[in-house]
Structures are given as structure tokens and as C-alpha cells.
Amino acid sequence: MGFAPAGAADVAALEERLGCRLPPSYREFLHVTDGWRHAGGFVGLLAGTAHARWYEDEAGFGDFYRGELVEHSSPEEVLQADMWSRALQLDVESDATYVLMDPLDVGDDGEWAVYCHEVRAAGPPRRYESFRAYMEDMYRQFHRLRAAPGPEAGFVNATTRALDAVVEDAWHWALAGEYERARAALTEPDAFGRPRATALVTQIDYVLGKTSSINSSWGMSDAVREREFLPVPKPVAGGHRRRDPYALLIGPWRRKPSFSYVTPGGFGAAVDEAREQARWGDADAAWYTIRAALPQWQPLDATHLAPFGLLEDSILGPLMTGERRREFLSVPRGPHAVPGPGPIARTPTPDGLAWLAEGTVRSLESGYRFVLVEGVGPAELPGLIGADEEADEESVLLEPSTSWEAHHFLAPRRDETPWYDDKPLMAVGRAGPGWSFAFDGHERGFSASRFVSPAAAASRATRAVVVWCSRDEFPGPPVFHLSVAEEGVERYAFTAYEADVVRSGSIPPPLEPGRFFSRTGDRAGWLVGERRALEAVATAFGVSLPRFALSEDCRLHRFRTRSWTRLPGSGVMYDDGSAP
Secondary structure: OEOOOOOHHHHHHHHHHHOOOOOHHHHHHHHHOOOEEEEOOOEEEEOOOOOOEEOOOOOOHHHHHHHOOOOOOOHHHHHHHHHOOOOEEOEEEEOOEEEEEEEEEEOOOOOEEEEEEEHHHOOOOEEEOOHHHHHHHHHHHHHHHHHOOOOOOOOOOHHHHHHHHHHHHHHHHHHOOOHHHHHHHHHHHHHOOOHHHHHHHHHHHHHOOOOOOOOOOOOOOHHHHHHHOOOOOOEOOOOOEOOOHHHHOOHHHOOOOOOOOOOOHHHHHHHHHHHHHHOOOOHHHHHHHHHHHHHHOOOOOOOOOOOHHHHHOOOOHHHOOHHHHHHHHHOOOHHHOOOOOOOOOOOOOOOOOHHHHOOOOHHHOOEEEEEEEEOOOHHHHHHHHEOOOOOOHHHOOEEEEOHHHHHHHHOOOHHHOOOOOOOOEEEEEEOOOOEEEEEEOOOOOOOOOOEOOOHHHHOOOOEEEEEEEEOOOOOOOOEEEEEEEEOOEEEEEEEEEOOOEEEEEOOOHHHOHHHOOOOOOOHHHHHHHHHHHHHHHHHHHOOOOOHHHHHOOOOEEEEEEOOOEOOOOOOOOOOOOOOO
16 A cells, blocks of 8 residues: 655655655655555545645635634634645545645644545544544544445454454453453454444443444344344334334433343343332332342353343333443353352342432422322222222323323323312332332322322221322422321321421321421421421331332333312312312
8 A cells, every 4th residue: 555665865855845844753654655545445645755735725625714713713723724725735636535734733743733624524624633643543444444344344454353352352351340441442443443342332331321322333243133122113004113102202202112121041030020120119129130130141142241232121221320330331241250149139228208308309399299008019009099980091000101201191181180180190119018109299289178188098908108298389388298097997197287287086106296397387397397207107107118219210100099189069169269
């Protein structure tokens, strides 16, 4: 690709013709080869001593970029705009590509900056610190283009063989849990376009959340794609593909089609177990199950380093926080798994209830409500407190969804329900040993005259606890309500306002509202009382609500409950003066 070296006389003649001394790396280049063929993929011939010349800007790029300058343009932008009128042109034969050296953009080492302008890129020229830096990048580009699918995809030389050896080492480091070392080692092979390096880099970056694009990695095998990627929607009559309606939305409203990650072996069994845990709110337990089983995972081939398809799982994907993603890659797996039984799945520490009062969950700022039922599985809750209309299909358990999805897509519009009705879509799950919960973070505001506690209905042949906390000032002051029922009968209840407490039944001393709420109208004290009341409820009944699943808006099963407000009778006026 090169030519015979230029002699000292040839270089001196060029400098005399140009009227200046050439930068160090270009002079060194000429002493090695007087010109170059195929600099990258789009420059067929690069100038030697006979063809280097001052650029005349016949295309008018300088006028265009000078016209783009404004009053607050940076000195660098001004320098680049004027570069077109003074640059040394090095491209002799090219595909709409200009290679220019700027004699006024000079580094401390005497190197002239090189600007490579590819017209097809429809953007400003790319700047390099020196001719050497430009040529090094073109060397990488030359290899990248020959590594891409096409007639030269099998191109091999000493450089590619050395880089592929690095990739092999990096793959083993990644499987051993040294993903940072592997990622650093893969940087150069990836820059040279080595297909396997690109596949491995993409997987690491995808798991770490640094890229959302993984389908474009051509170095990944078909087997890995089939295992890890979302399935392509199946065609239906008329030639259209069957898609989840949420997938047609864009931006923050877009939801991917439902997907359950499937993989064989012991790790696959653990994934299934974790999904069952997560769909009932046991998000932390689900993560520990996955973490403990990761050493059993095996790569399909040398382009596979992690079960990254798990991140697309509709139920398990939301569990993967940044910290968990890093730990996910840190676990030795496959051929590098540590011999022995491996890590033991931990039992998460119960979250309790007090976290609801911390004010750190934005979606719960206005309030929340929940029902706790003993001795009943989450799937049985619709049968106890589900919407009571026989034709109402939403009284059954719905497929898992986030609170946002449920609120915006599954909840009826206000013009579809009576204004006095209150039938929330509540998430369900496990609330500790022997307990289930139904939870709503979109409460509509508590009204004492309209409220009907679902505790009695939920407690058929068992116990049930209802808590409603509303911090909004409308339709009334902040309120904390607790009601407890057994075997279909409400045993006791209290409703605490800022300056008053209403109670009924025989309230056990540990739950006596006077222990939590004063009657002074002290707002700050009332908020402290909320936290203490939640702690007391958690202790009294041994219950807990899953903080991660509810605060991170994981996908949970939901159902529509019966109304939390009583039906108005004929001629009845509500306490706010409204009539049915």
C-alpha cells in the first residue's frame, strides 16, 4: 500500500514549494513512504511529496462554516471556520473525503491538527491532534471495514490474529467475574472492528446500562441471538405482525411486549423460581435466587458472556438496579464458576411498613392505602374484595403491570365511573409469612362520610387489616385510618386527623392512637405519628410491604376492588354539601 521512501531532497523541495516546514509526524511518514494507498476506507491515495498542496476550497466549505459563526462562537469554532482558507490538502484520490492539515492549529510538539471531512457524514470535519493520530485511526478503520459482513469479512493478518488472542483472554476474564478488566482489554479489538470483541463489549455495556442497542452487534452468533433476544412478533392474517398495543406508544409511554426469559439447566429453573417470587412482590428474594444460581449458567459459545436476555424479562428486568447489574457481571460463571455449592440464596430482611412514611417515594407523596389479609394467598384476594359486579371482568387478577401502566391504561376514565365511586386497581403480593397485601398508591383522598372499610369483607374466616393514609389537603385534612376485622366483623378502628381522633371498638394498647397522634393540630407531629403507627401495625401483626417492588414500580398482578365508598341513598347529602 505504500511507496518508496521520499529522499531528504524531495522533502526539502516540498517544504520550499509550500514555504513552511512540515509537522514532525508527516515528515517522518514521508521518509518511510512517499504517499499511501487506501488510507482508511474512503481515501484511495494520500499525498506524498509530489501531490501535497494548499487547499483551494472550490466547494465553498469555508464560506459555509464562516456563515455559521455567531457573536458567541468559541475560539475553536472560529479557528476551524478559517481553516479552509489555509489548509494543506493531503487527499489525492478519495470518495467525497477531504484530508486537510491546519498550519495554525499547532500543538506544543509542533504537530499540525488534521481535519477529515467526509461529505456523506453531513457534519463538521473530525479533528485529529496530528497526522500520526489520523493515520492510526485510518488503520483501525481499514480493519473495521474488512471485518464487517461482506466479501472481505474473512480478512486476516498479523494484527487481527494478535487482537483475537486478546479477545479470547478477555472472554475468560469476563466469565471469571473480572468484567472491568475484560472491558478495558476489549477496547482496542473493538476499535479495530473485531466482530467477537464487539459482541462481548456490547453485552458488558448493555448489562451495565451504558447502551440500549444490542441488536446491531454482528459478531454475536445466531444461537446467542435466539436465546437472549426478544422474539420477533408472529405475522397474522393480512401480513401485519401481532404486537402489544403498548409497543405502539413512544417515549416514556412506550411499553415493550410481555416477555419471559427462558434458559435451560439449573439457572433456568432459578429464573422461573425468581419470576414467581417477583410477581408477588418478593423482589429482593428473587434477586438473591438469581444471584445464587448464576454460577450454574453456561455460555452457548465464545460470543456469549452473560444471560443478558434476563434484563428484558417483563417481571425480572425491573429488579436489575445498577448495583445488581455490576454484581451480576462479577459472579464467576460457566467454565470459571467456583467449585462447590456456590452462594446460598439469602432471605431478605423484612422491609416493615415505616418506609411508607419516609417521604422518599415520590409516587406516594399524596398518600396510600392497603389491605392485609392473613392465611390467604395473593391470588385469592379478588374473591374477597374484588369488584362486586358480575359482569366486571376486572374483578379478576390481571396480568402484571406497573402502577404507571395501570393508572394510565387500565384504570377507567373519570367519565366512565360514577363520581362517588372508588374502586381502585390494587397491586397484590405477599406481606410476610402467612399474609397477603393489596396496595394502592393513587388514593383519591379520604372522606369519613363516604368511607367503607373493606376489612370486614376481607376477613371472612380470617383476619384483615386496612390502612389508609392521605396527606393531601383536599378533600380534607391529612388523615390516618386503621381498621381491623376478624371473621367478617370489624373489631376496632380509628381515624386520626391533625386535631382529632375518631375511634370504635376495643383497640389494643399497642395500637392505641394516642400513642402516635396528638390533638394539637401539629402537622409535623402528625407525620411522625404516621411512622410510629406503621411500625406498631407491622409489629402487632408481623407484616411487611415490599419496598423495592412498590417504590420502584415493578410489575405486579392487580385487580379492581369493590368500592371503598358507600352508595348514596335517595335524598342523601354528603358532608361536603354534594348530592348523589
